[in-house]
Amino acid sequence: MLIIHCPLCGPRADKEFTYGGDANRTRPSDDADEAAWYDYVFLRDNPKGWHIEFWQHAQGCRAWLKVERHTVTHEIRKVTACRNGRNG
């Protein structure tokens, strides 16, 4: 069980959260070229190690969080609340 320390609600089980994937990607501008959109939508760094990722506290305060988690040990070392949902 992952325990995610929601900055608004405190430590909660991962069942309360919805995973939002890699949080390092930046959404291209609407008129960006196809290559930029391909990169954003489909390609991932997929690191074996520390990963900054989105989680939404869907069954709690509903805030989107940025979580820094290790993909081998599952240790979580940092959680911050996003001000603009999945735009950071």
Added chain:
Amino acid sequence: MGMSTYSAFSLFREALSGHKGWERVWRDPEPKPEYDVIVVGGGGHGLATAYYLAKNHGIHNVAVLEKGWLGGGNTGRNTTIIRSNYMIDGNTHFYEWSLKLWEGLSQDLNFNAMVSQRGQLNLVSTPAQWDAAARRGNVMRACGIDAELLSREEVRTIVPYLDYSGNARFPVLGALWQARAGTARHDAVAWGFARAADKRGVDIIQNCEVLGFARDGDAVTGVATTRGVIKAKKVGLAVAGHTGHLAEKAGLRLPIESHKLQAFVSEGIKPFIDHVIGWGAHHFYISQSDKGGLVYGGDLDGYNSYAQRGNLPIIEDVAQAACALIPSIRNLRMVRHWAGIMDMTMDGSPIIDKTPVPGLYLNGGWCYGGFKATPASGWCFAHTIARDEPHAFNAKLRFDRFRRGVHIDEKGMGPNPALH
């Protein structure tokens, strides 16, 4: 080399002589300085690739490099199901070719892969699922693949132990039945391909981890390993689960996330579940091993991970599905659970292709489909490496299909790997 052929006669002979004459099954050679082809990954896919490179294409100067032991990754971690009930063009004929290869595999390899065509029921619980199953079955039949839509009463005669009561959380309305589907012994698949490839001159090198690539300009010219640099004209990756990790060392970013998928085994019981059962209402699948344990699984844990172990929410979720569908197993104990790392692609389908890096070939992105694909995957990857172009069966499983917008999205989930 010089390994004997397995037969009833050889078994009889060894039985009389106390089983002291069996030879080792494959050699343990030192790596040569250079090969025509290096296949990275000594699981079923890598070993099958080496076997078909030698058998179909006459390329015998081949090494398979494995960081641990043969079949110690996902080949030994899956739920051993084989089937070909795929509907989207690009997958359908590929997986059917794989099932056809399974049907003759033990004879071809002279190794008992224990292929058991016990049939698979994909249960239907809603009218929409019924329509989807009918459509899938029709596509399969139009492609010459066996499929049959069964009513609730027909399903009941085959598997009377499901919950057919009025209290069932998800009622069983029927099933899509593939009689030729079933299971195979997963370790035997690795060992059988290894033995048959070794017999044809392939060097199988265990405890040899690939750390990076030797380059000449853009081109890959070999691999740097824990046992030194080994040169090769062509390098093929068959390391699903860790494809992204290794491709990154060649400077490639992939349309892949690594996720973990759990599997479970109960204590052994007498023969009870005679078929493979899949259940879409709660994403759950179950069969019974020859040792008697029920082998079952469900969803991914749902977040990026390279840990080969699972977490509790999915254990609970899958156990609930098992008890809801088959109430009589409620008191069985779960004795083991583990996880394998899946390459989850952006459309849920695999990649067998050349890469933009000269000399580097990619076999990965197996999502849930890896074990059943083993023979066809090796067949097609060997063809792609030997001929520098895909075989007809992997002509659509291309690296650049996401850029070109020709996805093979069997589940219709879009670019969301955790949901495929």
